[in-house]
Amino acid sequence: MTVANRKQREKEEMRELILDASRSIFLEKGYHQTSIRNIAEKIEYSPGTIYLYFKEKDDIFHALxxxxxxxxxxxxxxxxxxxxxxxxxxxxxxxxxxxxxxxxxxxxxxxxxxxxxxxxxxxxxxxxxxxxxxxxxxxxxxxxxxxxxxxxxxxxxxxxxxxxxxxxxxxxxxxxxxxxxxxxxxxxxxxxxxxxxxxxxx
Amino acid sequence: MTVANRKQREKEEMRELILDASRSIFLEKGYHQTSIRNIAEKIEYSPGTIYLYFKEKDDIFHALxxxxxxxxxxxxxxxxxxxxxxxxxxxxxxxxxxxxxxxxxxxxxxxxxxxxxxxxxxxxxxxxxxxxxxxxxxxxxxxxxxxxxxxxxxxxxxxxxxxxxxxxxxxxxxxxxxxxxxxxxxxxxxxxxxxxxxxxxx
DNA sequence: CAAAACTACTGAACAGTGTTCATTTTCCAA
DNA sequence: TTGGAAAATGAACACTGTTCAGTAGTTTTG
Missing domain, CATH: 1.10.357.10 (Tetracycline Repressor, domain 2)
Structure with a gap:
């Protein structure tokens, strides 16, 4: 159970990490500059990874x-x-x-x-x-x-x-x-x- | 003089042609579907041609x-x-x-x-x-x-x-x-x- | 402990975007 | 007819969101 819990928590943390990066780019450079690749670069993950935590780009903006x-x-x-x-x-x-x-x-x-x-x-x-x-x-x-x-x-x-x-x-x-x-x-x-x-x- | 006049008129007509195509795509499919390539295809010209009549895409939307x-x-x-x-x-x-x-x-x-x-x-x-x-x-x-x-x-x-x-x-x-x-x-x-x-x- | 199963992640690939520019085609006056 | 100017091309560049086969790492099972 504890493993599943940690996994769950890590998933949540990763979402938060993505949201933090997205928010900072969004507030600094605006909507159109907030691209999946820019977010990915900021958190030092590949672009594909983001799609493991958000179904699509607009999901991120829905969260924000x-x-x-x-x-x-x-x-x-x-x-x-x-x-x-x-x-x-x-x-x-x-x-x-x-x-x-x-x-x-x-x-x-x-x-x-x-x-x-x-x-x-x-x-x-x-x-x-x-x-x-x-x-x-x-x-x-x-x-x-x-x-x-x-x-x-x-x-x-x-x-x-x-x-x-x-x-x-x-x-x-x-x-x-x-x-x-x-x-x-x-x-x-x-x-x-x-x-x-x-x-x-x- | 008449040639220059015609050229002038043709230039105006071409702009109008581009705007007509842009308007129809814009009203039918919305802003994001109104791409330079879509407009070009509609008027049966190459994408580059549009830039001979409008400095940039937003110029077209400014006209509309x-x-x-x-x-x-x-x-x-x-x-x-x-x-x-x-x-x-x-x-x-x-x-x-x-x-x-x-x-x-x-x-x-x-x-x-x-x-x-x-x-x-x-x-x-x-x-x-x-x-x-x-x-x-x-x-x-x-x-x-x-x-x-x-x-x-x-x-x-x-x-x-x-x-x-x-x-x-x-x-x-x-x-x-x-x-x-x-x-x-x-x-x-x-x-x-x-x-x-x-x-x-x- | 080793093998199998599962999970997380990657990055190339696809189809699209706006824009530029060397090259080609078309037009018109000399 | 020819030469120069104007008009049009379409490939190329640097991007975009999104997918997915393949790899690396972790966990579970035999």
């Missing part, structure tokens, strides 16, 4: 994608200390946007790229679902205080997520250049302010 | 990207018949969203992909700028009627664009699957309704 969600969920942890529902919603938005600003590549991988989405249906979005459920719950809490009365939480959550994602996606994909006079982060900050203002008046 | 903007601007034409500024803003949003729904791949190319953005600075976004200016003008018209009082048009336009883009981007990149119970187009429609509702109360 999940890691991204774990990071985001971790950032959201502090929300439990914000008692007022609407304040919690605002804080949630701020955390979401800061995450995109500080983890551009992870955000891209999680919410924009197709690569990690080409998976079997199972646990495709387990982590994403958790975050979304979190948002829906905050909205329901808001509704309990009389805010957002009459709105369907499904659609309202989609709209709020979209508004935040829109700013983050324009940021990640360099469309903020459409405002050459403005700093991208300023646009996001001011955009967020307007959004909050708007939700307030709702 | 601009074509997308011309299509969108064409759709926006009808807006001139909507006299009320706020109604015009709403109509603009509807047109924008319908464009994304009906031209998913073009929308992706225009607002999400990096490919056509890797260009020299010149005329990178000439068409995009025009659309954005259009939005800003509509917002200024709204302000002239007392709506959106006190908001900076720069930031307000960014926020409004972001909200619309967010829904369209989640749609294009299959993140609407986060709502397995809902049809993606329903989400967009309902999301847009909430957005309008919100702008109304602003």
């Amino acid at each position: 994608h999940e890691e991204g969600f774990r990071r985001l969920v971790a950032q959201m942890e502090t929300l439990q200390f914000v008692s007022d529902p609407f304040e919690r919603l605002k804080a949630m938005g701020r955390i979401y946007m800061d995450f995109a600003k500080n983890n551009k590549d992870f955000y891209d991988l999680m919410f924009i790229m197709q690569a990690p989405m080409n998976m079997e249906e199972r646990d495709k979005w387990e982590m994403g679902d958790r975050t979304l459920d979190h948002l829906k719950n905050v909205l329901r809490d808001c509704q309990a205080t009389g805010k957002f009365k009459g709105y369907d939480v499904e659609y309202l959550s989609f709209f709020i997520w979209s508004s935040m994602h829109g700013m983050c996606a324009l940021y990640c994909r360099d469309r903020c250049n459409a405002y050459p006079e403005e700093e991208a982060t300023t646009l996001m900050h001011k955009g967020f302010e307007i959004f909050i203002d708007m939700l307030d008046k709702m | 990207h601009e074509e997308g903007f011309r299509r969108l601007v064409a759709q926006m034409e009808t807006l001139q018949f909507v006299s009320d500024p706020f109604e015009r803003l709403k109509a603009m949003g509807r047109i924008y969203m319908d464009f994304a729904k009906n031209n998913k791949d073009f929308y992706d190319l225009m607002f999400i992909m990096q490919a056509p953005m890797n260009m020299e600075e010149r005329d990178k976004w000439e068409m995009g700028d025009r659309t954005l200016d259009h939005l800003k003008n509509v917002l200024r018209d709204c302000q002239a009627t007392g709506k959106f009082k006190g908001y900076d048009v720069e930031y307000l336009s960014f926020f409004i664009w972001s909200s619309m883009h967010g829904m369209c981007a989640l749609y294009c990149r299959d993140r609407c699957n986060a709502y397995p119970e809902e049809e993606a187009t329903t989400l967009m429609h309902k999301g847009f309704e909430i957005f309008i509702d919100m702008l109304d109360k602003m």
Whole structure:
């Protein structure tokens, strides 16, 4: 049994080794430079070996994608200390946007790229679902205080997520250049302010 | 002179031929299947020939990207018949969203992909700028009627664009699957309704 | 302990990618 | 008709993801 256990653990360690290498290349040189051969070279194994631990390249990115969600969920942890529902919603938005600003590549991988989405249906979005459920719950809490009365939480959550994602996606994909006079982060900050203002008046 | 003219015209025709082939492969099989060799085969020329008309592959996608903007601007034409500024803003949003729904791949190319953005600075976004200016003008018209009082048009336009883009981007990149119970187009429609509702109360 | 079985790993091979460039073909004016 | 310019070619280069026959190392069995 102990042998099987060690094997199991070694398998896990190897996966982690591959993921570490992949993450570091991905964050340093971007998605397209993160090739199987580059990863293999970094961990000093042959390219074929990687396929003994991941079915295909996108599997690696799916794993990193999940890691991204774990990071985001971790950032959201502090929300439990914000008692007022609407304040919690605002804080949630701020955390979401800061995450995109500080983890551009992870955000891209999680919410924009197709690569990690080409998976079997199972646990495709387990982590994403958790975050979304979190948002829906905050909205329901808001509704309990009389805010957002009459709105369907499904659609309202989609709209709020979209508004935040829109700013983050324009940021990640360099469309903020459409405002050459403005700093991208300023646009996001001011955009967020307007959004909050708007939700307030709702 | 006539010979030079013809040469010029033939050059233009060849570019158009390449773009037609590229567009048809792009719309049928997606970005990654649109390879130089596939395009070359379709127009029955060798791969090298394409480089006599486009400096690099992304040049082709930049051209298609601009074509997308011309299509969108064409759709926006009808807006001139909507006299009320706020109604015009709403109509603009509807047109924008319908464009994304009906031209998913073009929308992706225009607002999400990096490919056509890797260009020299010149005329990178000439068409995009025009659309954005259009939005800003509509917002200024709204302000002239007392709506959106006190908001900076720069930031307000960014926020409004972001909200619309967010829904369209989640749609294009299959993140609407986060709502397995809902049809993606329903989400967009309902999301847009909430957005309008919100702008109304602003 | 030796042989057989199993596992981990390799790296060449396949089919594809964007891009370049010496060579050939085509065109047109003198 | 000929010579020079313009246009087109396709092989070559350096990559990509992925597969798989073969090898090396470890474990189990006789």
